Amino acid sequence: MKIAVCIKRVADMGARFQIGxxxxxxxxxxxxxxxxxxxxxxxxxxxxxxxxxxGGEVTVISLGPDSAQETLRKALAMGADKAVHxxxxxxxxxxxxxxxALAAELKDGGFDLVLxxxxxxxxxxxxxxxxxxxxxxxxxxxxxxxxxxSGTTGTAERQVEGGxxxxxxxxxxxxxxDQGLVTQARYPSLKGIMAAKKKPMESKPAQLGAISVNVSxxxxxxxxxxxxxxxxxxxxxxxxxxxxxxxxxxx
Amino acid sequence: xxxxxxxxxxxxxxxxxxxxxxxxxxxxxxxxxMGGDVHAMVFGAAGIGSVAPKLAAVGADxxxxxxxxxxxxxxxxxxxxxxxxxxxxxxxxxxxxGASAMGQDLAPRxxxxxxVGVAADAVSVIAEAGNVVVRHPMNTNKVIATMVLSxxxxxxxxxxxxxxxxxxxxxxxxxxxxxAMDPSAGRVKVTGVSLGSSAKxxxxxxPVIVSGGRGLKAAEHFSLVEDLxxxxxxxxxxxxxxxxxxxxxxxxxxxxxxxxxxSPNLYVAVGISGAIQHIxxxxxxxxxxxxxxxxxxxxxxxxxxxxVGDVFEIMPVLTAAVKAAKAQQ
Ligand SMILES: Cc1cc2nc3c(=O)[nH]c(=O)nc-3n(C[C@H](O)[C@H](O)[C@H](O)COP(=O)(O)OP(=O)(O)OC[C@H]3O[C@@H](n4cnc5c(N)ncnc54)[C@H](O)[C@@H]3O)c2cc1C
Ligand SMILES: Nc1ncnc2c1ncn2[C@@H]1O[C@H](COP(=O)(O)O)[C@@H](O)[C@H]1O
Numbered sequence: 001m002k003i004a005v006c007i008k009r010v011a012d013m014g015a016r017f018q019i020g021x022x023x024x025x026x027x028x029x030x031x032x033x034x035x036x037x038x039x040x041x042x043x044x045x046x047x048x049x050x051x052x053x054x055g056g057e058v059t060v061i062s063l064g065p066d067s068a069q070e071t072l073r074k075a076l077a078m079g080a081d082k083a084v085h086x087x088x089x090x091x092x093x094x095x096x097x098x099x100x101a102l103a104a105e106l107k108d109g110g111f112d113l114v115l116x117x118x119x120x121x122x123x124x125x126x127x128x129x130x131x132x133x134x135x136x137x138x139x140x141x142x143x144x145x146x147x148x149x150s151g152t153t154g155t156a157e158r159q160v161e162g163g164x165x166x167x168x169x170x171x172x173x174x175x176x177x178d179q180g181l182v183t184q185a186r187y188p189s190l191k192g193i194m195a196a197k198k199k200p201m202e203s204k205p206a207q208l209g210a211i212s213v214n215v216s217x218x219x220x221x222x223x224x225x226x227x228x229x230x231x232x233x234x235x236x237x238x239x240x241x242x243x244x245x246x247x248x249x250x251x
Numbered sequence: 252x253x254x255x256x257x258x259x260x261x262x263x264x265x266x267x268x269x270x271x272x273x274x275x276x277x278x279x280x281x282x283x284x285m286g287g288d289v290h291a292m293v294f295g296a297a298g299i300g301s302v303a304p305k306l307a308a309v310g311a312d313x314x315x316x317x318x319x320x321x322x323x324x325x326x327x328x329x330x331x332x333x334x335x336x337x338x339x340x341x342x343x344x345x346x347x348x349g350a351s352a353m354g355q356d357l358a359p360r361x362x363x364x365x366x367v368g369v370a371a372d373a374v375s376v377i378a379e380a381g382n383v384v385v386r387h388p389m390n391t392n393k394v395i396a397t398m399v400l401s402x403x404x405x406x407x408x409x410x411x412x413x414x415x416x417x418x419x420x421x422x423x424x425x426x427x428x429x430x431a432m433d434p435s436a437g438r439v440k441v442t443g444v445s446l447g448s449s450a451k452x453x454x455x456x457x458p459v460i461v462s463g464g465r466g467l468k469a470a471e472h473f474s475l476v477e478d479l480x481x482x483x484x485x486x487x488x489x490x491x492x493x494x495x496x497x498x499x500x501x502x503x504x505x506x507x508x509x510x511x512x513x514s515p516n517l518y519v520a521v522g523i524s525g526a527i528q529h530i531x532x533x534x535x536x537x538x539x540x541x542x543x544x545x546x547x548x549x550x551x552x553x554x555x556x557x558x559v560g561d562v563f564e565i566m567p568v569l570t571a572a573v574k575a576a577k578a579q580q
Contacts, residue, residue, distance in 0.1 A: 013391045013508055014527050026394055037509050093398070094368040095359065121508060124389045125371040127359035134363035139438040140327070142356045145502060155442075159503040160352040161268075161453040163446035165324070169439040179509045180495075180502035212402035213368035219395050221388070224534065224553055229546065233560040234568040240540065241572045243556055248538040250459070250517040251483075251576055 001056040001112040001149065001171075003046040005080070006102055006129070007039040008091070009064055009071040010122040017220065024215050035071050038117025040185035042177040046115055047079045047186070049149060057081045059109065063101055063206050064091045076196035077188030083199065086206035093123065093215050099131035100209025107136060113154070114174040118143045129176035139173040145180035254287035254344035257404075259334055259357065260306055261349050262295045264446075267302045269416070269456050270349035272309045274409050276417035277376050278347045279310030284378035287344060288312035289421070292337060292428070294322040294330055300425060307423020309416055314425045321434025324444050325353050328437035329430055331360040336431035338365060343404045345383050347376070350408035351455065358408045367402035374413040383407065391508045391531030411455035412514060454506070457487035459517045462506060462533070464491040466522020466543060466562055470499035475566040476521055482573040489513065491529050507532035522562045525550025542566070 011017070011031045018027040035043075043060065050056035060075040062068040063086040072083035086101050106114055114136075116129030126142075133140030145164075146157035152171045157164050159178065188196070230236045230243065244251040256278040260271035271291075278289045291311035293299055300316040307314060317333055338346055338361065346361065348354035350372040362369040373385035374395075383405035387396050400407070454460060461483070463476040473488070480486035490500040492507060506513055508531040518536035522543060523529060530553055533539070541554035544561050551557045558565060 011390065013393070013531060017390055017393050019394075026390065093396070095371075096362055096366070096368040099359075099363060122390050124387070124391070124512075125369070126355050127362065127369045127371050130356060130359035131363040131369075134331075134360050140360075141439060143352060158352070159501075160325075160444075160446075161455065162451055162503075163444060164503075165441055166443035166445075167439050168442050173439075178502075179505070183496060210366070211368065212400060212405075213370050214399050214401065215396050216384075216399045217397035219397075221392065221395055221535070224539075224555075227539070227551065227553070227555040227557060229551065229557045229559055231558060233558070234565050236558045236560070237565065237568045237572050240556055240558060240569070241576055244517070244538070244540070245576065248517070248555065250538050251573065 001050060001053060002110060003049065003056065003113045003115065004059045004061060004106055004109060004111045005039070005042045005046050005075070005115045007043065007060050007062050007071060007075055008036045008117070008120045009033050009062060009068050010036045010120060013121055019218050019220060024218055026218060033067065035074055036117050036120045036122070038119060038177055038179070041179065041182050042115040042117055043075050043078055043080060044182040044185040045147060045177055048182065053149070059084065061086065061102060061105055063088055063098055065089060069201060069203070072201060073196050074188060076199045077192040078186055079192060081199060083201040085201060085203040087203055088206040088208060092208060092211055094211040094213040095123070095125050095127035096131055097209040097211045099128050099135060101206040102128070103132045103135040104207045106132065112171045113149070114138065116174065116176040118176045118178040129174060133174040139169040141167050141169060141173070142176045143178040144175045145178045147175060147181060254282070254285035255341065256282045256287060256289050257338055257341065257343045257346040258289060258291045259346070259348050259354070260291045260293045261351060261353050262293050262299055262302060265295065265299065267293065267305055270351050270411040272305070272416045273411065273414040274347050274349050275306060275309045275311055277409050277414045279417060279419050281345065281376055281378055281383065285344060290315055290341065292317065292334065296320050296323040303423050303425045308418070308420050310419045310421055311423050312421045314423050315428045316425060317428045317430055319430050319434055324441050326434045326437055326441070327356055327360065328439060329432045329434040331357055331364065332432035333428070333430050335361050335364040337428065338404055345405040345407065348408040350410045354408045358406055362406050365404065367404065367406060369406040369408065370398050370400055371408050372410050373407050374410050376407055376409060392512060392535055452485065452487040454487045454489055454511050454513050457485060458515055459483045459486035460489045460513055460515045461486050461519045461521065462489035462491070462523060463494060463521045464523030465493040473499060475562065479519065479566060479570045479573065482570045482577065484577060491523055520550050520554065521566065523550055524548050525553065
């Protein structure tokens, strides 16, 4: 199968974030970057599908500044075949602007399957995949936690509140990948890292769409005040109950 | 036309979900600020129109009912086509969705059809100087962004549990709307839905969450967590990734960076170490209780109240004490 995976470079969420001088961005001082978790799983899922069905090709696409190429290289080192870098000064907050650029790139690619992450861990929006599907008029299933392909038919499961939906759809199609589909994404091997250096990486300007969602302010949530250890063992239960009733008022 | 707001009111199994009432409440406040009406659109099989009074009771001026056998379950393509057609013909200033599995799927489809962005998973929505302005936690709840929407319609999905259900009753005039697309013509077919017991509270809606980690040692010991949840009566059960990866609990129960993000009134962490990726999903809970045998476990850094000790000894005693406290109320 010809599979495309859209991957985003995001800040490592372990960081202690600071707000930028403009008050409307996150400072990148001291921040490390990596592929968004869900996108890693999408790359893994694409590689596994082609390993299972034999042959095929995986193209990874990332929109962003030149540093996006580092994330694309990682996907190549994992085993993807080709990379496309859609160059933009920075990644907009409006998923629609991104979706238009990705859709323009995917449009004539002849992909059987296009994979996205369910949500980018930085923006926490979860909109871009379904928007691209709509722009390309492709069948779309979001938040997929199980995926199988047989011939030109796909079947997927998606988690909904308190249950699971099973869906079937014709290829070509677009899916956004939730957790549960793969247990873990593979680490690039040394051999993979060497091979990635020779794999094709195309870079071209992103055709961003119009922006209608703008960040006017970023702030850090209030710190949690320090808690306390109520006591040790079952003997501490009565005091905990008292605190939950009189202080926290949640019981 | 006035600045009317459209809400897609989520229904399941013939009834509206709580998130629908929350979103109508948010829309009511927005519409009052902008001088418009709230139209609530509900999809379902024949008879779904009977929920109209519930939607009116929380602020819907008009209830738009789309009845079709094909809307028994969520049918993404036909719902998206019908909502987009309604927004276009009705000239709405904004459209609000719940940031549930359904709303998160639907809102971006509408955005692309109308060629505008979506402010997803908002925890507040207000009108400010004629604009729709939302707040949205990002970077695993470590940063809060304020976003201004410049499009008409402004599209927003609202985080379940972020808004308390209001009580501004309106007339709720009922209108029937025909689907803009035959639900059976969709390319993606729902071939099965397996819902857990409908009595089970969803993580996003539960005021109390009792969550278990690897400290419980085995899947069967999760009964300790379930018993405590049952004692509270209004609690859902959550889990860490260590536990869902081992198959002790379904992935849909996982809380954290790559699972669900929750903010209940009370979060009880049982045998959970408090890895940064877990805390990412529950740090906004109002009150956090942790039970862990390791006094240095990182979970105690975010917990309001901690008990150091063995979960197997503490949980039965705690469950009995909560039952007793509830019985006195
Ligand atoms: C990219 C990425 C994403 C991730 N996303 C998530 C996520 O979304 N959600 C998530 O939860 N994790 C996530 N993780 C995993 C996370 O890093 C931790 O591994 C996981 O949260 C640990 O789960 P745990 O607390 O159940 O287990 P452990 O870390 O093993 O902790 C078990 C705890 O139980 C205590 N304990 C043991 N026995 C007893 C006893 N008898 N009585 C009392 N206490 C006892 C121990 O002291 C210990 O603190 C992610 C990891 C990565 C790399
Ligand atoms: N700049 C980007 N480049 C490539 N893919 C992206 C980009 N931004 C978002 N995506 C894709 O869209 C998904 C959802 O992102 P979001 O809508 O921001 O939560 C991500 O998991 C990626 O698959």
